[in-house]
Amino acid sequence: MKVRHAVQQDIPKIAEIHVKSWQTTYQGIINQEYLDGLRIEDQEESWRRRSLEGTFVAEDAEGVFGFASFGKQRDERYPTYDGELYAIYLLQEKQKSGAGIALIS
Template identity: 90%
Template sequence: MKVRHAVHQDIPKIAEIHVKSWQTTYQGIISQEYLDGLTIEDREESWRRRPLEGTFVAEDADGVFGFASFGKQRDERYSTYDGELYAIYLLQQKQKSGAGIALIAKGVEYLIEKGYQKLMLWVFEQNSAKQFY
């Protein structure tokens, strides 16, 4: 398994992981109607409109199976923090493999290189993976 910067060719797989992870991770937390309405095509279009700087993918011999995205903190109410983990998702079958920690480490390294000092993230209270963070 390796972690690297995402490139535009990764966008279709990132979009797939994003949708599939939401549908498994947030089942029972977010309305099923909303989760069922998520499409890979819509998510792919969203990813194509944003820069990939600060976005990393985890891959193995089977290909990309996870991603994380980091950058400048976006909520003015929390000015104590300057960096943010925007998203981290892995396909369900690859979770608990060490890839999440590797993605976080790469993102933190990136933020430090950019001069950020304090990182924040948002986690649903009911998210079963919140202990990971």
């Protein structure tokens, strides 16, 4: 497994991971109808409008299976922090593999 900066070609896989991980992780927590309505195409469009600066992917021989996005601290109540973890998602079958720790590192 390796971690690298995300590139534009990763966006379709990032969008897929984003949706699939929500659907597995938040099942029973968030309304199922909402989860079932999540669309990879919508997430892909959203990711195409963003900068990938601060976004990293985890990949292995099978391809990209996780991502993390970092950036500027957005909450003014905590001015001493330099940055913030915006998102971290892994496909369910790759969770507990150490990839989350690698992405944060």
